[in-house]
Amino acid sequence: MVAQATVAQARPESFAELAEKISPAVVNITTSTVVAGRTGPQGIVPEGSPFEDFFREFQDRQGNGDRPRRTSALGSGFVISEDGFVVTNNHVIDGADEILIEFFSGEELPAKLIGKDPNTDIALLKVESDKPLDFVNFGDSDTARVGDWVIAMGNPLGQGFSVSAGIVSARNRALSGSYDDYIQTDAAINRGNSGGPLFNMDGQVVGVNTAILSPNGGSIGIGFSMASNVVTKVVDQLKEFGETRRGWLGVRIQNVTEDMVDAIEGLDKAAGAMVTDVPEGPARDAGLLAGDVITTFDGKQVEDVRGLVRQVGNTDVGKTVRIVVLRDGETKNIKVTLGRRETAEGNGATPAPEQPETVEKEILGLTVTPLTDDMRSELGVAEGTEGLVVTNVDESSKAFEKGLRAGDVLTEASQQKLTSVSDLEKRISEAKEAGRKSLLLLVRRGGEPRFVALNIED
Structure with a gap:
């Protein structure tokens, strides 16, 4: 009975007071990008290829024509200083030529990009205001315990400001990169929440909501937030240098x-x-x-x-x-x-990946082919992105059940980057040899990342 009473006291009766206190610092982000139009898929694939039909259908959905068109995307962010510095995800603003910040009050201000770090998917923006802005502070993510209450704020599915609550489900998740340190939470995170804050009960930011594990693109209670102790180091460097400066051994x-x-x-x-x-x-x-x-x-x-x-x-x-x-x-x-990693990579110290072979193959119900520069333009994928384009999905396959569709881009498998079809085949073989029943894929659709666990059993 004592234990039950203790649990009851620990559970907050309401998050309303906390939400009211910190919500003025949470913002919605709208980006605008001009994309060059194309008249068709000529020059990308051989005439008469099945892939030509795929691209033509994709263009029809996007609005065909050779005139440039403007596209927009939605995300979230939060203010970290009264003079207008705003943190969000890199993938929210990547490639944008206009960034608009909407505050909880409804006020809108244009923002400029200060710097970004694709490795941790963090970007730092700045707005100019004639008055001090409400802001929130970072907390120590290392003190977050599994079972602690947290709340996520942002702009889910473009519906406007929203709050969701849950607990820390797991710590120290490594999903897609060398510098990852994700907090896993069951607080509802959906598309549009990207870049928004994950708060502890003291109103401190302990994570930046970045990705979800989902078979259909919606929240199933498995969301990932980049730990604040990673984010603060990146933000400090972006603020000082406009770029990251990591040590290199x-x-x-x-x-x-x-x-x-x-x-x-x-x-x-x-x-x-x-x-x-x-x-x-x-x-x-x-x-x-x-x-x-x-x-x-x-x-x-x-x-x-x-x-x-x-x-x-x-x-x-x-x-x-x-x-x-x-x-x-x-x-x-x-x-x-120590040297500087970014300089070393720029000087070619890290070997550049070989050009992917131009091959199309069906694997696990997915027909995939390496992503090329022309395909990036057609699909609106950020420059420099590597991976495999899904050109077709067998509707009777488990991949289709998991929500994978033509036009999706697979960038990683088992936390390793994909640049060729053979890379995917190797990851599947390794997973089977290790006795695993599924393969974790990082899938991008319209710039939004999500993780899909795809069954690989024969």
Whole structure:
């Protein structure tokens, strides 16, 4: 009875007072983009190809013609300072030439883009106002516990301001990138909620609502918010530099697995990151070698590849750090001065992916083909996006039941990027070998991301 009474006291009678307090800082975002028109699919696929019909039908739905047309999209965001800085998702504003912010009061102000980070899907905007704006503060997402109450605010399905409540369902979800740290929640998140805040009961932002796992595009109680402790670091850099500046070690690494423990002298558990290659860069200059197992970085234990990548990325560019490695059964301390990841990638330090092969294939009821530059234009996909275009879906397949349709773009499978049909086949084979019954796909439709767990059983 005491336990039941404690639970009853912990549950809030109403979220109204909290919602009233923080809602003035939550905004709706409308973007506008001019898209060049086309007269048809000529030059993209051979005349008479079934793919030609697919593109023609898609263009008919979008409004055919060779005149430029203006498209709009809706999303959410929140004000983080009285002088008008606004946080949202990158995919909400990506490619937009006009951004309009609508406040809870109904007032509208144009916004300019300060900077964006596709890796964490975060963007920073700025509006000019003749009066101080209501704003909210970030909280410490590391203190959020599974079971804590949270509320999501935003503009779901373009219907205007809305509030939903739920709990933290899981922590530390890694879904689609090296720097991910998602909070999973069952608070209702739908299309249009992207970029909106996830609040704790103190009215602090602990996450930025980014994606949902759904078979049909609507909320089924599995939503993901990028943790505030990731967002604040990105926002600070965007505000100061207009871009991110992440630390770069310059190694290729893989996880240490259980079957490696007996094979590597001095290794007593499956932890750390094994160096597989050391191209030109800070690590080579410092003396790291392929075969080294990195166990400690800058005084912190390295659990796995994901942990090391995040640790390095969150460290200041130019900082000299101490790395502990296991080499030939002995522990060695090595000092490395970190470079900048963005500069390294711009200089080609990270090999560019090969051009995808031009092939169309049916897999798991989906007919897919690699995304090309021309297809990006036709489908309104952001420049630089890589993946596979769904050209047809077998209506008797599980993929169709899950809501996948022609025109969807598959960008990742099992949290790994897709650039070719063979990539998808490999991910399916790996999942089957690992005994998994489904494959997690990151699907983009009209710029909106969602995760689909597709059954792969024969």
